[in-house]
Amino acid sequence: MRQVLWLALTIALPAHAASYYVTVAGLGGEPDYEQRFTAAATDLDKVFKSTAGAHVYTLTGKQATRQRLTETLSLIAREAKPEDDLILTLIGHGSFDGTEYKFNLVGPYISAPELASLCDHIASKRQLIVDTSSASGGAVAALERPGRAVVVATKSGTEKNATVFAHYWVEALQDPTADTDKSDSISALEAFRYADRKTAAFYESQKRLATEHAEFEDTGKGEAVRSAGADSREGALMSSFIVVRIGAAQAAMNDPAKRELLAKKEELEQKIDALKFQKAAMDPDEYKQQLTEALLQLATIQEALDK
Secondary structure (H helix, E strand, O other), rough: HHHHHHHHHHHOOOOOOOOOEEEEEEEOOOOOHHHHHHHHHHHHHHHHHOOOEEEEEOOOOOOOEEEHHHHHHHHHHHHHHOOOOEEEEEEEOEEEEOOEEEEEOEEEEEEEHHHHHHOEEEEEEEEEEEEEOOOOOHHHHHHHOEEEEEEEOOOOOOOOOOHHHHHHHHHHOOHHOOOOOOOOOEEEHHHHEEEHHHHHHHHHHOOOOOOOOEEEEOOOOOOOOOOOOOOOOOOHHHHOOOEEOOOHHHHOOOHHHHHHHHHHHHHHHHHHHHHHHHHHHHOHHHHHHHHHHHHHHHHHHHHHHHH
């Protein structure tokens, strides 16, 4: 019981939370990569700017420097509140020397420990870092912490080829079919599953050996995994972390009269997810009672939203 309540409080979304989106298209090195990275970042910029209550910062081209990224994250550190969400997306090339991961920027690179330190100074209790670069698996150990979900395009720092995961992550946030639970929102876990599936299909269609295997870590103290665990908390934060809203949810966020109801709906959905992740550790009767109560409340709120 205590564990379920703790998890629900950890992932709950306060009513008036804002989202801070930072997207960086790193140094491409070649025209093709420069164009690809910039296009992906520009697409994300459009998606995020359509989100109510969003603060969007996108660094591309000559702006994608270590100094500008540091200034941007430091600005957010001065503004963001604990109830606000942080979503940092890195698109580009990375490297790993066996000890330290580095993300390539215009001019000096930035290391995973440096990124972690900058994000640690941001008050947001819920953070999502999506590193779609090559060798990004080497960044997990430095970036992970409780309350922060880390998504990487490779399973280790030794997968050094350019990745296609970024393309499909961006596509996931634009494709309504990624919303598999039909909640009118796309969670980090839904986007991950979509992008991972599409990435695997790409290599199969090209008849090529896959050189990237995306993973995530969202407990703050574990090894990165490829899928959510049915008998652990792995995936709980990812499933509750809304990256973008679509359809009716997006319309409700733009309607002051319905915004509060939507926040309550999302909070209930997250508590239901928390219950499902903790089902194996709960008394069956207690689980059924809590789930039934939450579903009834959710139905009442949904009815109000539909009016």
